[in-house]
Amino acid sequence: MDKNLATINKDDFTITETGEAFISQRKLSSILGMNKNAINDWIRRKADLRQLNLNENKQLSAKALEMAGGYFAFDVDNPTEQAKEFYRTIAKAGAKAFIYHEAGYELSATKIPTPLEAAEQQLQKAADLVRVIKENVQLGEQVNTLEVDHDKSGEYVSVKRMRELFPEKDISNKGLIGASKELDLPPTSYDGIYDAHCPALYHKDVWYMVYGITI
8 A cells, every 4th residue: 555645634635655646535525515426426437437547545536536626517417616616726726736735745855955956946846837827727728618619619508508598498308319319419518528427418400400499
């Protein structure tokens, strides 16, 4: 078993000697304000598709935490305010930085650096900061364009969005699924990976065929 370098919250956070960061499923449920069963179902589906990196304690990696944050903030029918706020947090700071902070983890020096070493460290910090900023800008752009890409692009629109636009219509997934198969236009989802449990987005031709709605 790898040594856990977390100094606090060791039951919920793990920091490995290689710098990998993990969070417990229990803590994730608490942070998102979601039912544990919903969290467990999502983890099971993703794990079956080999899309999650879990450690030996079934804790989620930083990348898996980002995926969960995005899914429960955008892809569920009734996202909690906690989930939305948490996604904003990791979008700004990064999932690994969040786990490091919550785990009380800090890189410690073995000696006082020389002026040259200190300068090199500052340059590395600056380079790391630039990299993180670039990554966060890209992540923010992805978040801000989700609705534009799907609900406003005229190609794929969610059931939730169409129910808001056409409350007089009894919109459900049932007819849409069949039409998607008939037209060979499979549904998708906000994270780009659709399965039967995910809130679906359907192509404009499917909407027209089933409900006569022109997008």
